[in-house]
Amino acid sequence: xxxxxxxxxxxxxxxxxxxxxxxTTLGLAATGGxxxxxxxxxxxxxxxxxxxxxxxxxxxxxxxxxxxxxGAAVLRTLDTVGAGLAAYxxxxxxxxxxxxxxxxxxxxxxxxxxxxxxxxDGDLVAWSIAVPPRLGLDGLPFxxxxxxxxxxxxxxxxAARRTQRHPIGSPVWLARLDIAAAEPAAxxxxxxxxxxxxxWAVADLAVVELGPHxxxxxxxxxxxxxxxxxLDAEVxxxxxxxxxxxxxxxxxxxxxxxxAR
Numbered sequence: 001x002x003x004x005x006x007x008x009x010x011x012x013x014x015x016x017x018x019x020x021x022x023x024t025t026l027g028l029a030a031t032g033g034x035x036x037x038x039x040x041x042x043x044x045x046x047x048x049x050x051x052x053x054x055x056x057x058x059x060x061x062x063x064x065x066x067x068x069x070x071g072a073a074v075l076r077t078l079d080t081v082g083a084g085l086a087a088y089x090x091x092x093x094x095x096x097x098x099x100x101x102x103x104x105x106x107x108x109x110x111x112x113x114x115x116x117x118x119x120x121d122g123d124l125v126a127w128s129i130a131v132p133p134r135l136g137l138d139g140l141p142f143x144x145x146x147x148x149x150x151x152x153x154x155x156x157x158x159a160a161r162r163t164q165r166h167p168i169g170s171p172v173w174l175a176r177l178d179i180a181a182a183e184p185a186a187x188x189x190x191x192x193x194x195x196x197x198x199x200w201a202v203a204d205l206a207v208v209e210l211g212p213h214x215x216x217x218x219x220x221x222x223x224x225x226x227x228x229x230x231l232d233a234e235v236x237x238x239x240x241x242x243x244x245x246x247x248x249x250x251x252x253x254x255x256x257x258x259x260a261r
Contacts, residue, residue: 001098002197004211005174006091006144007045007053008229009070010244011077011084018056018083018244019044025241026248027168027233030056032152034119040064041071043117047161048231049171050212056244057086069110069142073135077245084245085227087135087142088177090195090210095145099130107194108133109143123151132194137179137226140194168250170234175251176214178228181206184217 012018019030032045032053040061046054057074065071070087077086092098095112102109112128119125126147132140146153166172181187188199188206199206199217206217220226225247232253239250 001093002143002195002210003091003093004050004213005052005141005177005215006089006146007055008085008177009055009057009074009087009089010246011074011086012056012058012244013078013083015042015044015056015058018058019046021243022046022054022056023167025243026239026250028054028166028172028231030054031164032119034117034125035060036071036115036117038064039068039071039115040066041074046166047164048174049162049164050173051091051158051161052174052213069131069135070129073139076136081226081245085137085179087139089129089144090141092143092145095128095130095143098143102194102196105196107196109194119151121151125150125152140190143195166233168233168235172250173232173253174213174229175232176216176230178216178218178223178230180220180223180226181217182220184219187217 022028022030028046030044030046033043035042041057041059043055043057059065065075073086077084099112110131112130114128116124116126127144129142129144131142135142151157164171184204184206185201188201191197197208199208204219208215228247230249230251232251235250235252238252241248
């Protein structure tokens, strides 16, 4: 079962510099990250209270990055627009079962593939993903399941992130992702055929609720940026920032935040 957005893959030339900018401009601290062994990429991670996270990802070996679907999507974004949302992942409980059911219904999604990242402290973070034929803003999200072990995904670590206070002054919650789509209804149909996700569509807007998150597909003419991310936090006034080729809107909410997925 798909439980919601797992993370956003935000391509940046320098993840460390991007992490500093994210904290200075929006008040979100990137406290995780590491290197993807054999994949040519490395990242900084800003954890969110609902279980999702923002991944600021860069490339340190182009030849290796080109070989993998996520690395290739990151390179495509860096090469074409300099920075931006390269892809995003949806969290699933049982990846093997979900993929088997999708492929039985003729989805072209890949078989599950393992992945890993080494933290600066040497701890290995591991997961499995399944990807559609094309990732990115003009494609579809991929599916992921994290192994519930280690310093990042053991139950205690996940629980601690629910109350993590960022420099903004509170935990931060992912509420909505808006993506520019030339034909929202057609893109929604692709989600249904390849991922089993049913959007509802009204005119040029396609919307789906996945767990605590809302995803909207909207015409480019209605979008200030190719991707707009709405976050919730306990701030005095709402704020907006243009970062990494995206727009970040922070909406004011009162604590406690809703229960995490």
